Amino acid sequence: MDWDSQFAMFMPHGMCLLWRPELMSLHIVSDALIALAYFTIPFGIMRFVRGRDDLQNRHRLLALLFASFIALCGLTHVISIFVLWVPIYIIEGWIKAVTAAVSVITAAWLIPLIPQALKLPSVTAMQREIAAHRETMAALDAARAALAVKVDRTENELREAEQHRHQSVAVLSTVIEVVPGLIYAKDRAGRMLFANKATLGLIGREWQEVQGKSDIEVLGDRRQAETVMANDRRIMDSGETEELEEIFDHPEKGQRVYLSTKVPFGDAGEGIEGMVGLSVDITERKELDKELLHVSRRTAMGDMATAIAHEINQPLAAVTLYLDGSTALLAKDRYEGPLIRTLALAKDQCLRAGEIIRRVRSFVSGGDEVRQPENLSLLVDEACGLALLGSRESGVITSIEHDDADIRVVVDRVQIEQVIVNIVRNAMDAMADAENATLRVTTGYGADGMAMVSISDSGPGISADISGRLFEPFFSTKGVKGMGVGLSICRTIIESHGGKIWTEPNQETGASFRFTLPSPARESAA
Amino acid sequence: MTEPLLVHIVDDDEPVRMSLSFALEAVGFEPATYVDADDFLARGRDKGGILISDVRMPGMNGIELTRVLRQGGSNMPIMLMTGHADRELQTDVISAGADAVLGKPVELALLLEEIERIVAARA
Numbered sequence: 336m337d338w339d340s341q342f343a344m345f346m347p348h349g350m351c352l353l354w355r356p357e358l359m360s361l362h363i364v365s366d367a368l369i370a371l372a373y374f375t376i377p378f379g380i381m382r383f384v385r386g387r388d389d390l391q392n393r394h395r396l397l398a399l400l401f402a403s404f405i406a407l408c409g410l411t412h413v414i415s416i417f418v419l420w421v422p423i424y425i426i427e428g429w430i431k432a433v434t435a436a437v438s439v440i441t442a443a444w445l446i447p448l449i450p451q452a453l454k455l456p457s458v459t460a461m462q463r464e465i466a467a468h469r470e471t472m473a474a475l476d477a478a479r480a481a482l483a484v485k486v487d488r489t490e491n492e493l494r495e496a497e498q499h500r501h502q503s504v505a506v507l508s509t510v511i512e513v514v515p516g517l518i519y520a521k522d523r524a525g526r527m528l529f530a531n532k533a534t535l536g537l538i539g540r541e542w543q544e545v546q547g548k549s550d551i552e553v554l555g556d557r558r559q560a561e562t563v564m565a566n567d568r569r570i571m572d573s574g575e576t577e578e579l580e581e582i583f584d585h586p587e588k589g590q591r592v593y594l595s596t597k598v599p600f601g602d603a604g605e606g607i608e609g610m611v612g613l614s615v616d617i618t619e620r621k622e623l624d625k626e627l628l629h630v631s632r633r634t635a636m637g638d639m640a641t642a643i644a645h646e647i648n649q650p651l652a653a654v655t656l657y658l659d660g661s662t663a664l665l666a667k668d669r670y671e672g673p674l675i676r677t678l679a680l681a682k683d684q685c686l687r688a689g690e691i692i693r694r695v696r697s698f699v700s701g702g703d704e705v706r707q708p709e710n711l712s713l714l715v716d717e718a719c720g721l722a723l724l725g726s727r728e729s730g731v732i733t734s735i736e737h738d739d740a741d742i743r744v745v746v747d748r749v750q751i752e753q754v755i756v757n758i759v760r761n762a763m764d765a766m767a768d769a770e771n772a773t774l775r776v777t778t779g780y781g782a783d784g785m786a787m788v789s790i791s792d793s794g795p796g797i798s799a800d801i802s803g804r805l806f807e808p809f810f811s812t813k814g815v816k817g818m819g820v821g822l823s824i825c826r827t828i829i830e831s832h833g834g835k836i837w838t839e840p841n842q843e844t845g846a847s848f849r850f851t852l853p854s855p856a857r858e859s860a861a
Numbered sequence: 862m863t864e865p866l867l868v869h870i871v872d873d874d875e876p877v878r879m880s881l882s883f884a885l886e887a888v889g890f891e892p893a894t895y896v897d898a899d900d901f902l903a904r905g906r907d908k909g910g911i912l913i914s915d916v917r918m919p920g921m922n923g924i925e926l927t928r929v930l931r932q933g934g935s936n937m938p939i940m941l942m943t944g945h946a947d948r949e950l951q952t953d954v955i956s957a958g959a960d961a962v963l964g965k966p967v968e969l970a971l972l973l974e975e976i977e978r979i980v981a982a983r984a
Contacts, residue, residue: 645917648944652965653876659969660884667887682968689966 345422352419361417364410373409377402397448399443407434516595517614520600522569525549525564539586556584567597571610574603582613591618635697644692651689660684673765691724705834711742711778711786711852719776726763727769731772738779742786743854746832751852754825754836758790758848761821765794765845785834785851793845802838825850865891866980869902869944871926872942873918877965880915884969898926906930909937910967916943916950916962924957931958938979942967 352358372701380402384395411434456464511518511531520529526547535542538553545553550567554560563581570577576598585591593614601608662678719735744751759774766772773793781787797805806826829836829850835851868890871900872878874939882892891910895901898914912930916923923941930937940961941954956961960979963972 391884645944648965649874649877652942652944652967653874653880655966656877656880656884656969660880663884663887665967685966686968693964 345424347418347420347422348415348481349419362419363416366416370409370412370416373405373412377406393489397441400437400444404437404441405435407437410434421556445700470542473556515616517612519614520609520611521549522565522609523607525567527553534614537583537585554583559583566595567610567612570597571599571607574599574607578773580617588618591616592621593617593760640692640696642684644696647692651685651692655685655689657681658685691721695721706745706747708743708745708855709748710740711854712737712740713779714744714746714748714751715755715776715788719759720751721752722756722759722763729763729767729772731763731766731774733774733776735776736778738777742780742854744779744786744854747828747853750828751832755788755790757821757825761847762790762792762794766792769794769845780854781849781851783851784854786854787851789843789847789849791841791847793841793843795848796840796844805838806836865889866923866976867908869893869895869901869905869908869910869912869914870915870975871895871923872899873897875916875984884972888969888973890954897921898923898929901926902929902963904936906920906933906935911938911940911976913921913940913942916941916954924953927954927957927959937982938976938983940975940979 342743349359354707368624370796378748384390390398405668407430411431412426414423414430418424418427424551425451514531515533517534518529518531518533519527523677524529526549529786530545535545538545540553548561550560551557554563559582566577566579566581576594576596578594581593582597583591583593590764593612595612597610597612599610629783658678662675662682665672665674665678684742716735719733723733755776759776762774766774771793775789775791777789779787779789798822806822826836829852832852834850834852836848838846838848840846869883870878870881870885870892871882872894878894878896878932882894885892893905893908893910895905897918901912901914912926914923914926921929923943926940927941930939939959940963941959942963942965943950944965950961960982961975963975
């Protein structure tokens with residue numbers, strides 16, 4: 336159909352309005368304003384769509400449809416104005432049809448979206464929710480901050496605890512290292528887990544050489560090591576702490592006695608994992624104990640000697656008087672036979688016994704130190720007599736010689752006798768296994784004009800390495816038998832008298848002990 | 862012939878007492894024996910003669926006996942005998958008033974010398 340035919344067939348819509356200007360105007364203005372509004376809205380929609388980048392594609396399409404539908408509606412109103420003059424009703428019809436189609440599609444698309452749209456929260460609700468969300472976020476932030484502080488504090492505490500632990504460990508290791516005792520730990524098989532400096536000093540090795548090794552591998556003396564390992568095994572088997580004495584060879588100090596306290600660790604029975612030990616050197620203490628025992632034995636001996644002296648003196652006194660009385664009776668009867676002599680001999684023996692008791696008692700009881708002038712040769716005779724009591728069977732040939740029988744010394748008789756007895760006894764002990772044992776005691780003057788006593792034996796002599804230590808307290812070559820104090824006391828006594836004591840080897844065999852004492856007679860004579 | 866000298870012997874130990882008595886009698890003294898100091902004070906103190914007493918005795922000892930006698934004005938010669946005549950004891954004995962102290966065992970000859978000496982000293 337062409338324009339001409341349309342024009343020919345219909346009449347303009349204005350005719351229906353009778354071309355009345357007021358009615359025409361009303362329609363024109365209204366349609367124009369509607370169209371204007373309808374054309375404006377799509378622009379707004381398009382602007383909205385373009386501005387919201389979060390929209391889904393189908394929502395974008397819906398908005399496009401909506402804009403088209405409104406724009407088409409606007410177009411129908413424009414056409415309505417147009418047909419007032421030009422009767423293009425067919426075109427108008429088709430435009431309306433298109434508009435209708437677009438409208439229906441839009442509506443059809445829109446309806447299912449309504450429930451979704453209803454679900455969309457209102458702005459206030461949204462705002463409320465946002466506020467709540469903000470509060471939650473703030474609370475979360477606060478919590479996070481609090482947590483951070485807490486974490487910080489925990490870290491500090493951990494750091495402090497670690498520092499504290501470090502300090503404790505440092506103190507503990509210092510203590511373990513400076514303690515004079517041996518501290519060590521061993522595993523169930525006796526392998527070294529730990530050893531402090533003192534322990535390593537005893538073993539004489541570095542920790543690297545000792546770690547994980549057993550005693551038998553590190554200790555020089557196999558027997559000592561076996562004993563120690565047996566002790567350790569027993570303690571770990573029983574699970575019981577033990578205190579015991581152990582002997583070790585110290586590289587510098589020689590053989591030492593240790594008091595060891597050993598404590599098993601781990602669960603009792605199968606669970607014992609090892610043991611910790613603390614060993615303290617008690618060598619000196621043991622020597623002192625021995626000396627104490629010696630002193631108390633001596634005190635007891637003194638008491639006993641006094642008691643025995645009294646008990647024996649009484650019968651001796653009686654026998655002496657009976658013998659003397661008998662002699663007197665025989666003399667009265669003018670008897671001159673052999674009984675006089677035998678009675679006298681019997682009496683001499685009684686007096687001798689009495690003298691021995693007197694000497695033993697004054698020697699053992701010691702008494703207060705009293706220095707007075709003494710005849711050195713008599714003093715030496717008496718002391719030797721005492722020292723050699725009961726030694727006649729030993730077969731030792733003894734001789735006592737005095738260069739000068741009248742050497743005067745101012746001394747405590749008992750103390751000097753003690754020195755002589757000590758040295759003579761030592762000499763006798765030294766010659767216990769010697770053949771042709773000879774003891775020679777001489778008195779005279781030394782090169783410096785002091786009175787001198789020499790006591791020589793034919794024993795094995797004194798080796799050079801111990802002769803320097805002979806006069807030290809607790810030094811003994813006699814093992815359990817010796818007290819180790821005799822010679823140190825001798826030195827103290829002689830030096831307190833202003834003299835000197837020393838030893839020298841003999842030319843042939845054995846050793847000589849010599850001591851000097853000031854002699855006032857000789858000094859004044861000089 | 863002069864009267865034998867009366868010698869009072871005080872000793873708790875019977876063998877000592879009897880041997881002393883035997884020996885002194887053998888050389889011509891007249892011994893009298895007492896088991897302790899009280900015995901002597903009861904029976905012998907006023908009879909004259911001399912006293913030989915042990916030092917260590919149960920009850921009153923020899924030094925105390927000497928003191929008692931001297932405090933009572935006795936001029937009797939007194940000799941004490943002891944098993945252990947140390948210096949301290951000697952001082953005590955002399956200060957108590959005894960004339961001599963002898964250690965046991967003692968020879969009869971020495972005993973006689975001492976008796977002679979103390980008798981002469983108190984004469």
